[in-house]
Amino acid sequence: MVELLSPANNLACLKTAIDYGADxxxxxxxxxxxxxxxxxxxxxxxxEGIKYAHDNNKKVYLCTNTVVYENELKKVEEILDFANFxxxxxxxxxxxGTMQLANELGLRVHASVQCNITNSLTAxxxxxxxxxxxxxxxxxxxxxxxxxxxxxxxxINLELEGFVHGALCVAIxxxxxxxxxxxxxHANCGDCLQPCRRKWKLINEHHDGTYEIVCExxxxxxxxxxxxxxxxxxxxxxxxxxxxxxxxxxxxYVMRTTKIYREAxxxxxxxxxxxxxxxxKKELEKVYNRGYETGFYFKDVNKNHDFQYEIEGNASxxxxxxxxxxxxxxxxxxxxxxxxxxxxxxxxxxxIIGKTTGCVEEIVxxxxxxxxxxxxAKKGDRVGVxxxxxxxxxxRVYLLKEK
Numbered sequence: 001m002v003e004l005l006s007p008a009n010n011l012a013c014l015k016t017a018i019d020y021g022a023d024x025x026x027x028x029x030x031x032x033x034x035x036x037x038x039x040x041x042x043x044x045x046x047x048e049g050i051k052y053a054h055d056n057n058k059k060v061y062l063c064t065n066t067v068v069y070e071n072e073l074k075k076v077e078e079i080l081d082f083a084n085f086x087x088x089x090x091x092x093x094x095x096x097g098t099m100q101l102a103n104e105l106g107l108r109v110h111a112s113v114q115c116n117i118t119n120s121l122t123a124x125x126x127x128x129x130x131x132x133x134x135x136x137x138x139x140x141x142x143x144x145x146x147x148x149x150x151x152x153x154x155x156i157n158l159e160l161e162g163f164v165h166g167a168l169c170v171a172i173x174x175x176x177x178x179x180x181x182x183x184x185x186h187a188n189c190g191d192c193l194q195p196c197r198r199k200w201k202l203i204n205e206h207h208d209g210t211y212e213i214v215c216e217x218x219x220x221x222x223x224x225x226x227x228x229x230x231x232x233x234x235x236x237x238x239x240x241x242x243x244x245x246x247x248x249x250x251x252x253y254v255m256r257t258t259k260i261y262r263e264a265x266x267x268x269x270x271x272x273x274x275x276x277x278x279x280x281k282k283e284l285e286k287v288y289n290r291g292y293e294t295g296f297y298f299k300d301v302n303k304n305h306d307f308q309y310e311i312e313g314n315a316s317x318x319x320x321x322x323x324x325x326x327x328x329x330x331x332x333x334x335x336x337x338x339x340x341x342x343x344x345x346x347x348x349x350x351x352i353i354g355k356t357t358g359c360v361e362e363i364v365x366x367x368x369x370x371x372x373x374x375x376x377a378k379k380g381d382r383v384g385v386x387x388x389x390x391x392x393x394x395x396r397v398y399l400l401k402e403k
Contacts, residue, residue: 002235004024005026005241006022006024006025006258007025007026007246008027010041010045011048011049011355012355012356012359014052015356016254016255016258016358016359017254020254020258022258023058024089025049026063027063027247029046030042032064032066032075032079046062046086046088047086060089061090061110062079062088063092063247065092067095068097068098088107090131092110094115099111100129103129110130111129113134113163117133118135118139120147123135123147131158132159135147137169137296139296140297160238160240161239161242162238162241162242162243163243165225165228166226166257167225167245167246168226169223170222196221198312201215202216218310219312226294227294229264229281229284231294232264233273236265244261250353252361253287255351256287256361287316290315317402318401320398322397322398323399324340324344324396324397325339326394326395326396328393329392331390333386334386334390335385336387337383338382339382340381340382340383343378343379344376346365348363349362349364350398350400353396354395362389366386368384369383
C-alpha cells in the first residue's frame with residue numbers, strides 16, 4: 001500500500017493533513033530546512049504535532065535537508081538530538097555527513113530530492129545511510145521503473161518516494177543559484193526569493209552587436225505545477241510513497257490535496273478510480289496552482305514543453321473570500337454561530353480555518369437566525385450553521401467562490 005505524504009508549515013496544517021487522510025506529514029523547524037520563509041515549527045509545536053500523529057497511528061518526518069556549512073555543524077547535532085527526543089519517525093537529509101551522524105544517533109534517514117538521485121547505482125550508494133530515497137524530479141516514469149527493477153535484482157531493500165503534486169522548480173532538483181546571485185538569498189538553504197517566477201526577456205544577440213527580442217514580458221522560467229492525479233495506478237506500481245509539495249502553502253491547500261489523493265489511492269484499490277477521475281480533477285482546480293502538467297514523467301514519450309508563460313501566480317478559477325468568524329460553537333448539536341461580514345446562503349461551500357481546527361470544508365445545508373430557518377443570511381447577521389466537523393471560537397470563515 002503506497003504511503004500518502006503531505007506537507008505542513010505549521011501545527012494547523014499537520015492536524016489537517018492527518019484528519020484528511022495523510023499517512024505521514026513532513027515539516028521543518030525554523031532552522032536548516034528548505035522552506036526557511038514558511039512559518040515552520042517551534043520545538044514545542046513539533047512535539048505536540050508528533051503526539052497528535054502518533055495518537056492517530058500516523059508518522060512525522062523532519063526536514064533537515066539544506067546545504068550545511070562548517071559553522072552549522074553544532075546546530076545540526078542539536079537538531080538531530082532533538083529529533084531523537086521528540087520521536088520523529090525519520091529525518092529528510094541531503095548532506096552526507098548529516099546522514100552519517102543521524103545513523104549514529106539511531107535515526108531513520110530519508111535521502112532528500114536535493115541529492116539528485118537519478119540511477120540505481122546512486123540509490124544503492126545512499127542505501128548505506130538511508131531507508132528511503134526521494135528520487136530526482138527530472139526522471140521519467142520509465143526510468144523510475146528501471147531503477148526499481150535494478151534495485152530489486154540487486155536485493156537492495158530501499159523505499160522509493162516521488163512527488164505527485166505541487167510546484168515545480170526550473171532548477172535541477174531545486175539546486176538553484178539565481179536567488180543567491182541576484183539577492184544574496186540562498187535557495188539551497190531554504191531562503192529562495194523565487195526570481196524565476198517574475199517576468200523575463202529573452203534576447204538573441206548577434207556577433208555584429210545587433211540583437212532581437214525573442215520574447216518580452218513573459219514568465220519564461222516559471223513552469224506549471226505538477227499534477228499526477230490522472231496517473232495514480234501507474235505511480236502506485238513504482239513508488240512506496242506519494243509526496244505532495246507545499247510546505248509554504250496554507251491549510252486549505254493541504255486539506256484538499258490530501259483529501260483528493262487519499263480518495264484517489266483508495267479508489268484504485270476498490271476499482272472506482274476511473275469513474276471518479278473527473279471529480280478528482282475538478283476538486284484540484286480549486287487550490288492554488290499555476291496551471292497543471294505532468295512534469296518530467298512522460299518527457300521521453302512526449303517532447304512538448306508545457307510551460308505557462310502568460311500569467312503570474314494562481315491560475316485557479318476559484319477564490320476563497322473571508323466572510324466571517326465563528327463566535328460560538330455548540331458542541332452538543334454541532335452548530336457554529338457565525339458573525340458575517342459578507343452574505344451567505346444555503347448551498348454555499350465554506351472553509352473554516354483556525355490554529356487548532358486546521359481547515360475543514362462544509363457545504364451549508366441549513367441555517368438559522370433567532371431559531372428560524374433561513375435560506376440567505378446577510379452581512380452583519382449572526383447565523384447558526386449546522387456542521388459535520390468541530391470548529392472553535394475565533395476560527396475564520398471563507399466562502400469558496402468560482403470567478
